[in-house]
Amino acid sequence: MKIAILGTGMVGRSIAGKLRELGHDATIGTRDVAATLARTEPGAMGTPPYSAWAADHDDVELATFAAAAAGADLVVNATAGAASIAALEAAGSQNLADKVLIDVANPLDFSGGFPPTLLVKDDDSLGEQIQRAFPNTKVVKSLSTLSAPQMVNPLMINPGQPDGSQVTVFLSGNDQQAKDTVADLLRSFGHADVLDLGDISAARGPEMLFPISFRLLGVLGPMFGFKIVR
Amino acid sequence: MKIAILGTGMVGRSIAGKLRELGHDATIGTRDVAATLARTEPGAMGTPPYSAWAADHDDVELATFAAAAAGADLVVNATAGAASIAALEAAGSQNLADKVLIDVANPLDFSGGFPPTLLVKDDDSLGEQIQRAFPNTKVVKSLSTLSAPQMVNPLMINPGQPDGSQVTVFLSGNDQQAKDTVADLLRSFGHADVLDLGDISAARGPEMLFPISFRLLGVLGPMFGFKIVR
Numbered sequence: 001m002k003i004a005i006l007g008t009g010m011v012g013r014s015i016a017g018k019l020r021e022l023g024h025d026a027t028i029g030t031r032d033v034a035a036t037l038a039r040t041e042p043g044a045m046g047t048p049p050y051s052a053w054a055a056d057h058d059d060v061e062l063a064t065f066a067a068a069a070a071g072a073d074l075v076v077n078a079t080a081g082a083a084s085i086a087a088l089e090a091a092g093s094q095n096l097a098d099k100v101l102i103d104v105a106n107p108l109d110f111s112g113g114f115p116p117t118l119l120v121k122d123d124d125s126l127g128e129q130i131q132r133a134f135p136n137t138k139v140v141k142s143l144s145t146l147s148a149p150q151m152v153n154p155l156m157i158n159p160g161q162p163d164g165s166q167v168t169v170f171l172s173g174n175d176q177q178a179k180d181t182v183a184d185l186l187r188s189f190g191h192a193d194v195l196d197l198g199d200i201s202a203a204r205g206p207e208m209l210f211p212i213s214f215r216l217l218g219v220l221g222p223m224f225g226f227k228i229v230r
Numbered sequence: 231m232k233i234a235i236l237g238t239g240m241v242g243r244s245i246a247g248k249l250r251e252l253g254h255d256a257t258i259g260t261r262d263v264a265a266t267l268a269r270t271e272p273g274a275m276g277t278p279p280y281s282a283w284a285a286d287h288d289d290v291e292l293a294t295f296a297a298a299a300a301g302a303d304l305v306v307n308a309t310a311g312a313a314s315i316a317a318l319e320a321a322g323s324q325n326l327a328d329k330v331l332i333d334v335a336n337p338l339d340f341s342g343g344f345p346p347t348l349l350v351k352d353d354d355s356l357g358e359q360i361q362r363a364f365p366n367t368k369v370v371k372s373l374s375t376l377s378a379p380q381m382v383n384p385l386m387i388n389p390g391q392p393d394g395s396q397v398t399v400f401l402s403g404n405d406q407q408a409k410d411t412v413a414d415l416l417r418s419f420g421h422a423d424v425l426d427l428g429d430i431s432a433a434r435g436p437e438m439l440f441p442i443s444f445r446l447l448g449v450l451g452p453m454f455g456f457k458i459v460r
Contacts, residue, residue, distance in 0.1 A: 118352045122441045157459055167459055170442075197445045205442025211352045212400075212435025215427045216458060224460040229387055229397055230450050 004029050004068035006087055007078035008036055008050045009043070010148040011104060015076055016060045018152035022188055027061040029068030031090060036062065044110075069095035074102070074181070081107040081126050082119060085133055097136040100178040102185075103127050103203075104143040104151070106210055115214045120207065127172060127203030138178035141203035142171050142186065145213070147222050154191045157223050167225030168193045172202035195228060234259050234298035236317055237308035238266055238280045239273070240378040241334060245306055246290045248382035252418055257291040259298030261320060266292065274340075299325035304332070304411070305367075311337040311356050312349060315363055327366040330408040332415075333357050333433075334373040334381070336440055345444045350437065357402060357433030368408035371433035372401050372416065375443070377452050384421045387453050397455030398423045402432035425458060 003019050005012045006029040019026040030036040030050075039049045054062065061068075069075050069091035079087040084105045088096065107126035108116035120126065127141035143151045146167065150156055154167055169191045173179045183194045197205060209226065216224050233249050235242045236259040249256040260266040260280075269279045284292065291298075299305050299321040309317040314335045318326065337356035338346035350356065357371035373381045376397065380386055384397055399421045403409045413424045427435060439456065446454050 121351050122348045122438075195449070197442070197449060202445045205445045208352075208438045208441045211438045212427070215432045215435045219425070219427060220458070220460050224458055227457040227459045228446060228450070228454055229457045230454040 001025070002071060002073045003027070003076065004063075004072035004074075004091075005076045005078050006065055006068065006091060007076075007080070007105075008062075009078065009080070010045075010047055011151065012076070012078035013050075013053050013057075014148040014152050015078060015104070017057060018189060020057070020059050026059075027063050027068045027071065029063055029065040029087075029091065031065060031087070033062055033064060065091040066095055069099075072099065074100045074185075077101060077103045077105050077130070079105060080110075081105040082109060084126060085129060088130060088134060093134055093136065096134050098138075100138045100140060100175075100181050101130070101134070102143070102182055103130055103139055103141045106144050107207055108210065116210075118208065118210060120204070122204050122208060125201070125203040125207045127200050127207070131174065131200045138173065138175040139200055140171060140173035140175075140178050140182045141200065141206065142182055143169060145170060145206045145209050145226055149222075150225060152189050154189065154225075157225055166192050166227065168195050168228045170202075170206045171196045172198060172200055172206070174199050193227070231255070232301060232303045233257070233306065234293075234302035234304075234321075235306045235308050236260075236295055236298065236321060237306075237310070237335075238292075239308065239310070240275075240277055241381065242306070242308035243280075243283050243287075244378040244382050245308060245334070247287060248419060250287070250289050256289075257293050257298045257301060259293055259295040259317075259321065261295060261317070263292055263294060295321040296325055299329075302329070304330045304415075307331060307333045307335050307360070309335060310340075311335040312339060314356060315359060318360060318364060323364055323366065326364050328368075330368045330370060330405075330411050331360070331364070332373070332412055333360055333369055333371045336374050337437055338440065346440075348438065348440060350434070352434050352438060355431070355433040355437045357430050357437070361404065361430045368403065368405040369430055370401060370403035370405075370408050370412045371430065371436065372412055373399060375400060375436045375439050375456055380455060382419050384419065384455075387455050396422050396457065398425050398458045400432075400436045401426045402428060402430055402436070404429050423457070
């Protein structure tokens with residue numbers, strides 16, 4: 001598949017790298033290609049500049065949000081949650097129309113420092129905001145509850161454990177066929193426990209896992225994940 | 231131990247019944263003893279009237295909030311979240327002073343029907359509200375992420391699975407000794423995976439698991455639980 005990944009951070013890089021490994025065509029989208037490539041300083045949280053990552057991944061193209069989305073069969077929103085609607089507007093609703101959009105962003109407000117707070121209460125979600133803003137796009141919320149490395153390597157936490165202990169990855173979206181497409185892609189990443197929560201309003205649930213995730217990060221470090229036992 | 235359980239619903243009954251099984255002295259607290267005993271109709275969600283349960287549990291005393299708390303070494307808040315502060319005020323701060331209070335309530339607003347919505351955003355929690363209102367009480371948030379039967383029977387979901395698949399139960403509180411006391415009690419209930427999230431502000435995390443719990447209930451029915459894989 002030809003896949004556009006909007007966002008040049010750790011999440012976008014992690015997903016793009018995995019998609020290339022699996023033989024997909026991957027283009028990363030950014031607001032300003034020249035500015036992204038010109039940056040030489042680490043970003044917030046010590047993320048290495050994009051150019052350093054790109055040097056090892058010359059099979060991943062970098063393009064504007066619009067060019068990346070225009071050429072893609074499927075689009076991944078890996079931008080910061082607070083900037084996602086603007087990034088998708090820059091990508092262009094015509095370039096997103098009738099396509100599956102996997103929304104992996106978290107609606108977090110970093111304006112007050114760390115830890116960030118949620119931009120939504122439990123009566124809305126970023127997934128729904130995106131679906132409302134782009135009604136002709138098939139939005140599927142997924143992967144947002146996992147760290148960037150775990151998104152594409154679900155066995156990294158306890159590789160010696162049976163499948164029953166693998167982390168759960170959630171799906172929310174209005175279009176069943178779109179969710180089936182995303183579930184297949186997740187399984188190709190190694191996810192054995194894909195759980196469909198329902199329509200896009202179900203995205204409220206996984207988005208509100210952030211407050212406990214932050215606490216767990218403080219207590220356990222990054223090597224943890226949510227498993228729904230049943 | 232002499233334990234007061236405030237609240238006559240499924241959660242209070244479940245915990246009181248288990249405490250008696252384990253040989254503790256259990257008193258359930260209510261606003262109006264005569265009114266609680268006089269009710270003959272099922273409550274919201276089809277809960278049988280208290281008197282029907284009490285007929286099979288004559289070793290559990292029923293008393294006013296204040297009388298129950300006054301005689302107890304440890305108190306459990308199993309009232310509805312929206313009514314918890316009022317119930318604890320009725321119990322009396324002098325009757326709660328220097329005691330461990332396990333807060334198992336969820337801050338839910340049922341005024342708009344089902345599903346309820348959260349009464350807090352991620353900048354506060356019911357656990358913190360109770361700790362602020364009763365500064366001399368050692369508040370420990372716990373068990374709120376589990377159904378009433380699972381609180382006292384953590385192996386009910388997948389009894390054939392190894393301990394590694396058991397649900398996780400969270401602890402949040404400012405007093406380490408109080409958390410140790412609660413952890414011991416939880417282990418006596420059968421909980422093998424007790425996870426300390428930190429001070430009482432960490433209660434925000436588990437309280438915000440409600441929106442995903444509601445969706446999971448719709449998809450999976452009541453037989454599910456959260457396991458933190460690590």
